[in-house]
Amino acid sequence: MSIFINKDTRLIVQGITGKEGSFHAQSCQQYGTNLVGGVTPKKGGEKILGVGVFNTVKEAVKETNPNTSMIFVPARFAANAITEAAEAGIKLIVCITEGIPVYDMMEAKRAVKSNGARLIGPNCPGLITPEECKVGIMPSNIHKKGHVGVISRSGTLTYEAVYQLTQLGIGQSTCIGIGGDPIIGTSFTEVLEAFQNDEQTKAICMIGEIGGSAEEEASEYIKTHITKPVVSFIAGLSAPEGKRMGHAGAIISGGKGTASSKMQALANAGVTVCKNPANLGITVKNIICP
Amino acid sequence: MKIHEYQAKELFKQYGIKVPKSVLCEKKENIEHTIKDFSVPCVIKAQVHSGARGKAGGVKLAQDYQNAIEIANEILGMELVSKQAGAKKVNKILIEQAVDIEKELYLSLTFDRANEAIALILSTQGGMDIEETAKTTPEKIYTELIKDNFNPLETVSKAGFHDNISKQIADIISSLHKLAKEKDALLVEINPLVITKQNEVIALDAKINFDDNALFRHEDILALKDEAEENPFELQAQKEGLNYIKLDGTIGCMVNGAGLAMATMDVIRLAGKNAANFLDVGGGASSEKIEKAFKLLIADKNLEAVFINIFGGILRCDFLAEGVKNAIQNLNIKVPVIVRMEGTNKENGADILNHSGLKFTVIKDLNEAIEVIKNI
Numbered sequence: 001m002s003i004f005i006n007k008d009t010r011l012i013v014q015g016i017t018g019k020e021g022s023f024h025a026q027s028c029q030q031y032g033t034n035l036v037g038g039v040t041p042k043k044g045g046e047k048i049l050g051v052g053v054f055n056t057v058k059e060a061v062k063e064t065n066p067n068t069s070m071i072f073v074p075a076r077f078a079a080n081a082i083t084e085a086a087e088a089g090i091k092l093i094v095c096i097t098e099g100i101p102v103y104d105m106m107e108a109k110r111a112v113k114s115n116g117a118r119l120i121g122p123n124c125p126g127l128i129t130p131e132e133c134k135v136g137i138m139p140s141n142i143h144k145k146g147h148v149g150v151i152s153r154s155g156t157l158t159y160e161a162v163y164q165l166t167q168l169g170i171g172q173s174t175c176i177g178i179g180g181d182p183i184i185g186t187s188f189t190e191v192l193e194a195f196q197n198d199e200q201t202k203a204i205c206m207i208g209e210i211g212g213s214a215e216e217e218a219s220e221y222i223k224t225h226i227t228k229p230v231v232s233f234i235a236g237l238s239a240p241e242g243k244r245m246g247h248a249g250a251i252i253s254g255g256k257g258t259a260s261s262k263m264q265a266l267a268n269a270g271v272t273v274c275k276n277p278a279n280l281g282i283t284v285k286n287i288i289c290p
Numbered sequence: 291m292k293i294h295e296y297q298a299k300e301l302f303k304q305y306g307i308k309v310p311k312s313v314l315c316e317k318k319e320n321i322e323h324t325i326k327d328f329s330v331p332c333v334i335k336a337q338v339h340s341g342a343r344g345k346a347g348g349v350k351l352a353q354d355y356q357n358a359i360e361i362a363n364e365i366l367g368m369e370l371v372s373k374q375a376g377a378k379k380v381n382k383i384l385i386e387q388a389v390d391i392e393k394e395l396y397l398s399l400t401f402d403r404a405n406e407a408i409a410l411i412l413s414t415q416g417g418m419d420i421e422e423t424a425k426t427t428p429e430k431i432y433t434e435l436i437k438d439n440f441n442p443l444e445t446v447s448k449a450g451f452h453d454n455i456s457k458q459i460a461d462i463i464s465s466l467h468k469l470a471k472e473k474d475a476l477l478v479e480i481n482p483l484v485i486t487k488q489n490e491v492i493a494l495d496a497k498i499n500f501d502d503n504a505l506f507r508h509e510d511i512l513a514l515k516d517e518a519e520e521n522p523f524e525l526q527a528q529k530e531g532l533n534y535i536k537l538d539g540t541i542g543c544m545v546n547g548a549g550l551a552m553a554t555m556d557v558i559r560l561a562g563k564n565a566a567n568f569l570d571v572g573g574g575a576s577s578e579k580i581e582k583a584f585k586l587l588i589a590d591k592n593l594e595a596v597f598i599n600i601f602g603g604i605l606r607c608d609f610l611a612e613g614v615k616n617a618i619q620n621l622n623i624k625v626p627v628i629v630r631m632e633g634t635n636k637e638n639g640a641d642i643l644n645h646s647g648l649k650f651t652v653i654k655d656l657n658e659a660i661e662v663i664k665n666i
Contacts, residue, residue: 154549246548278656
């Protein structure tokens with residue numbers, strides 16, 4: 001088992017004919033993901049990577065029966081792409097695109113909810129179930145199949161954590177980047193729940209960052225619902241207040257969203273909080289193989 | 291993106307929200323005749339992107355013309371020091387007609403992250419620190435999440451306003467909501483919103499923050515950007531498409547990805563130093579972009595060392611190495627450059643650096659980084 005994606009995933013890529021879309025669709029396909037089609041308006045009827053391109057998600061659904069979509073559409077159109085996928089009945093929507101306006105996301109998220117879909121991202125690296133299925137932009141070769149579930153708000157910092165784990169011989173069940181924006185589809189809490197219910201996952205590595213209150217909410221959830229060991233790192237202990245650290249969501253404002261308050265909340269929930277990002281891998285190892 | 295009070299008030303006027311009569315002044319030599327053409331008493335207000343301008347001495351009431359001219363001369367050109375924004379030079383002042391205040395209110399619409407919706411905050415206790423009011427007398431603050439069936443008149447009544455000014459406040463709320471939605475504003479704040487002795491409701495202050503990600507569809511808003519308010523390094527970086535923030539430390543750093551960039555700053559802190567900047571070169575940076583980023587970084591005079599930490603995914607380590615090599619060859623860099631590369635094409639990257647004839651300290655992981663930075 002694993003969470004959200006596996007051998008049964010049937011993937012379409014929205015924006016498949018673009019530079020990024022085609023590059024990463026191919027990389028996912030090479031990893032073993034079952035790519036069944038792509039969507040680019042006005043390019044319906046073309047073929048790419050051995051699959052058909054459709055004008056709309058609805059057409060792609062009718063012809064190829066996908067259950068997952070990955071979105072590479074430019075920011076100004078991406079929220080509509082999410083809504084289109086949700087309305088066409090796609091159950092798992094992974095939006096890689098960065099820079100979607102907040103008001104657009106408020107509407108897209110409503111569409112996702114009302115259609116009973118799950119959105120991951122936006123502004124995220126996607127997710128990977130090692131040696132089975134990849135729906136994302138992460139470097140494939142750093143992953144290894146195993147028992148640690150990895151959740152993160154960041155991209156490259158997740159690669160860092162996964163790399164450390166793999167170097168130490170520790171494999172992963174599923175690694176998922178939930179995104180660095182103020183509005184995201186799937187929260188830490190929902191992923192924690194999925195990992196708790198997943199037999200393959202024996203321990204969880206959760207990487208947060210400054211801004212918002214998602215880590216505090218996750219702490220509350222961990223306290224009452226998670227029995228598996230959790231190791232965490234929060235990026236931004238040295239970040240100043242009022243400055244947006246790259247991600248639209250990573251900002252300390254009005255004294256809220258600091259790394260230390262998040263670390264405190266996690267520690268209170270029984271999480272092993274790692275203060276040095278260089279030691280994430282070894283900390284997880286020490287917990288699962290004491 | 292932030293704008294000035296006078297710009298926000300122009301937008302308010304477009305949306306039918308009443309503001310006091312005012313005039314902007316940007317030059318000392320214009321102060322006298324500008325004020326002579328105006329009426330007293332008036333308020334002189336520093337136009338800088340900073341909160342708590344009043345406390346910092348940037349907002350003052352003048353009773354007569356002589357007094358107004360003196361105050362205007364004092365504020366225009368001053369260094370306004372506030373806790374939030376540090377020291378900022380005042381390049382513009384707003385001269386505004388004084389208003390007979392009966393009561394000061396607080397009104398704002400702000401994006402509420404926890405609820406993923408726009409929240410309205412209305413309080414009968416305006417003019418002062420709203421966070422302080424929230425702490426000491428929370429019953430004086432009315433909050434509501436704006437939903438599809440939002441009814442401003444009902445809101446105003448629930449907030450405790452029942453007399454003949456309810457309609458005026460409700461109209462202002464409607465206008466603010468329209469403005470926020472149409473212009474992609476994530477914060478619209480009026481503090482204070484005043485009821486005058488003549489029973490008029492007027493916005494005495496105006497603050498608007500816009501969603502940077504939505505500026506592509508608002509050329510009019512983008513045109514309001516005041517470059518003098520931005521850090522020159524950060525402005526340069528924006529023009530190069532780099533994500534750069536100037537900080538106070540001495541270790542310059544260049545990283546790909548915002549999360550890893552923050553973690554790298556934390557690693558520098560663990561080594562007992564502080565980062566001189568946050569710099570995320572992004573996912574698909576070319577060697578030219580890396581070179582530009584490096585030049586920007588190295589222009590900081592306070593540097594003791596540079597730490598490059600790249601986890602190659604989409605960004606290839608050989609591109610990075612090429613860019614850094616080119617930048618260093620063309621510059622006379624006196625501080626040590628520490629490089630850590632992992633991921634895609636790291637061997638090729640290391641080869642480029644090792645054969646460049648330049649001096650680098652190449653390290654293999656973040657723990658080694660801490661040791662090396664400690665010993666600088």
